[in-house]
Amino acid sequence: MKINFSELEKEIQTILNTPQYNDHPASRALRQLWEVNQEQWNRMDRLTRLSDSYQDMMMRREKSLSERFDKHLRQLEKITRISDRYQRNLRQLNLELERTSLIDPLTELPNRRFIMKRLSYAVEHRDDALSEGLVVAMIDIDYFKKVNDQFGHQVGDDVLVSLGKLMNDIIHHYGSLGRWGGEEFLVILPQHSQEKAIALMEKVRDGVASYHLSIDHKSVSTSISVGISCFRAEDSMDTLLSRADDALYLAKSKGRNCLIVGS
Numbered sequence: 001m002k003i004n005f006s007e008l009e010k011e012i013q014t015i016l017n018t019p020q021y022n023d024h025p026a027s028r029a030l031r032q033l034w035e036v037n038q039e040q041w042n043r044m045d046r047l048t049r050l051s052d053s054y055q056d057m058m059m060r061r062e063k064s065l066s067e068r069f070d071k072h073l074r075q076l077e078k079i080t081r082i083s084d085r086y087q088r089n090l091r092q093l094n095l096e097l098e099r100t101s102l103i104d105p106l107t108e109l110p111n112r113r114f115i116m117k118r119l120s121y122a123v124e125h126r127d128d129a130l131s132e133g134l135v136v137a138m139i140d141i142d143y144f145k146k147v148n149d150q151f152g153h154q155v156g157d158d159v160l161v162s163l164g165k166l167m168n169d170i171i172h173h174y175g176s177l178g179r180w181g182g183e184e185f186l187v188i189l190p191q192h193s194q195e196k197a198i199a200l201m202e203k204v205r206d207g208v209a210s211y212h213l214s215i216d217h218k219s220v221s222t223s224i225s226v227g228i229s230c231f232r233a234e235d236s237m238d239t240l241l242s243r244a245d246d247a248l249y250l251a252k253s254k255g256r257n258c259l260i261v262g263s
């Protein structure tokens with residue numbers, strides 16, 4: 001049988017409030033039972049409220065912890081993004097720095113430092129057993145001072161850029177061209193016989209001699225002198241280069257617009 005507690009409570013309350021039952025022997029016991037019951041209800045109620053407020057507190061705490069965790073996570077993501085961007089910029093700057101330390105800013109060809117590195121590599125890694133060896137060619141533009149004097153330094157710069165490109169277009173399939181300094185260039189041909197090197201440099205010399213650069217309705221033409229040096233077993237980088245330099249000097253003294261092989 002299902003007990004209706006609310007009805008039962010009302011019934012007991014009525015009995016306890018009826019004066020004529022006050023002296024009834026069961027009245028005292030019933031009143032005590034009623035008070036114990038009320039006390040237990042109150043305790044239950046306190047426990048339930050305590051448990052509710054404990055759960056509320058835990059939920060608030062969990063919420064605040066999770067909010068703090070999310071905030072830290074967002075900060076961490078922001079720092080990671082900044083650090084990634086910083087590292088990308090740093091890498092870019094390093095690449096730029098490396099590029100500017102090795103590339104001539106005017107002609108955009110390898111500069112003297114870079115071409116020396118390449119020559120040092122070519123000397124170290126040459127194979128003396130091969131029939132064709134390492135050849136260098138030193139190039140100097142003839143009477144370049146006159147170009148500057150006649151047309152101005154800016155036109156002189158344009159001539160250096162154009163000739164650098166023209167010569168590089170011919171040479172880059174076979175070796176490397178770099179700006180040695182001023183109006184001088186250096187060519188490295190890692191695997192060339194003397195004849196092949198002469199033929200190639202003759203093509204370069206001829207290309208420059210027939211080239212006319214037109215600037216402001218003026219035609220600027222130039223020529224180059226070339227000193228060639230082929231690597232010998234007893235050579236160092238210095239002796240190889242100084243033989244090319246001596247050959248260039250001879251080419252200049254022979255009237256320019258020609259090439260000489262160093263002996």
Ligand SMILES: Nc1nc2c(ncn2[C@@H]2O[C@H](COP(=O)(O)OP(=O)(O)OP(=O)(O)O)[C@@H](O)[C@H]2O)c(=O)[nH]1
Pocket residue numbers: 106140141142143144145146148152153154155156157160181182183252256
């Ligand atoms: N426009 C310009 N001129 C330069 C640059 N570097 C060097 N020069 C010029 O190149 C000229 C070299 O002159 P010289 O050494 O007398 O040689 P040259 O007039 O070419 O005569 P030879 O070499 O004897 O045929 C100088 O006038 C330098 O100012 C440059 O980057 N730009």
